[in-house]
Amino acid sequence: MEKFGREYLKTILEINKHFEGYVDSYFGPPELKKQVEDSSPRSIAVLMEEVEVLGDLIPAEGKQKEYLKKCLKSMETTLKIINGEKLEFYDEIKNIFDVKPRLISDKRILEMRETLLDIFTRDQDETSLYQLYREWTKQFCLGKGELAKAITLTLEEVKTRSRAEFPLVKGEKVKLNFVENQPWKAYNYYLGNATSKIDINLDYPYYAFEIPRIMAHETYPGHHHLLQLREKILYQEKEHFEAAVCTLQSPLNVIAEGSANLAWEVIFPDDELYQWLEKVLFPEVNIKLSSPELDIFYQVLETADQLLMPEMSFNIITRATVNYYQEKMNKTETINYIKEYGLVSPETAVSLMEMIEMPLMRSYMTIYSEGYHLCKAYVSGSDPGKKFEKLLTENILPSWL
Secondary structure, three states: OHHHHHHHHHHHHHHHHHOOOOEEEEOOOHHHHHHHHHOOOOOHHHHHHHHHHHHHHOOOOHHHHHHHHHHHHHHHHHHHHHOOOOOOHHHHHHHHHOOOOOOOOHHHHHHHHHHHHHHHOOOOOOOOHHHHHHHHHHHHEOOHHHHHHHHHHHHHHHHHHHHHHOOOOOOOEEEEEEEOOOOOOEEEEEEEOOEEEEEEEOOOOOEHHHHHHHHHHHOOOOHHHHHHHHHHHHHHHOOOHHHHEEEOOOOHHHHHHHHHHHHHHHHOOOOHHHHHHHHHHHHHOOOOOOHHHHHHHHHHHHHHHHHOOOOOOHHHHHHHHHHHHOOOOOHHHHHHHHHHHHOOOHHHHHHHHHHHOOOOOOOHHHHHHHHHHHHHHHHOOOOHHHHHHHHHHOOOOHHHO
């Protein structure tokens, strides 16, 4: 298994030379990485042959073999894209991520929007839902000082709650970093040795009610939690060398984003998130709501949770991305659709469009909603905690869920 794993890692590192950013995190043998970095780039044709050879070398059987074959299929599809091949968009998504994203219906979107509009217009004249929602969020907008305080406090809370439910690697840690000029809002850079650097992009507005979800997504029990356990269990203990790398295009991304989107629900069951916001976070960042304002807050988030995860609707982004690449909407129409139906600022809509147009990210933008739906359905019923831990520690294909 080690021989296959080493060759697998080499091929992925070689692909990254042609598609910078393909390797999202690497925590395998450093000498192997240096060997690849010091060598001349291999051609796409040679890499395609290597992927085919790897398929014949898989030492595993059963589900592990199926998992690795799907990973190789994903690598092959990435190489085709790099080589300029035009793929039907759904085929691209299926071959890279092992899913076909479901699109939320117009009827369902309309129902949720009407519910939100009803909440906002009970005591005033009816107007645009977009305007009403954006105006409502202003009271929760955080300045830089309050943002740093909210993130630090929330990081402690999500870690405490996650530690009570799932194992943590001894000595694991998270480093916070504030940045600008990036298209994403927050990003986990996994550095290996159970350490993550979380970049928070100050170009975006941040709202107090979304901070627990962002931090749970990026840290505990989201990306940081998943990657430290994969490093320890799959790579270090089971010696699955192929688990020592994460790319931006593989079936693992669906599980990683799905479990991260679900993370806050797992550690804040029932209405615990709303209670924690009201009693702990809001007072710390000087947000004061009257009893009627709190009632509206609960009602809005209860409805918005179905549409927004968080602040932006990944369901809406999936629809926008698919429609854009199927030429049902042009660029301007796509930006306006994301803004109006995702209820985000014009600047956020433009940044999301930039990501949709990135070759490495365009199909990725469709997996947030599908991953969430798959992971949530999987953990439903009995033993949800045990099932969620499996998402963090085992090789699972989206098509198995």
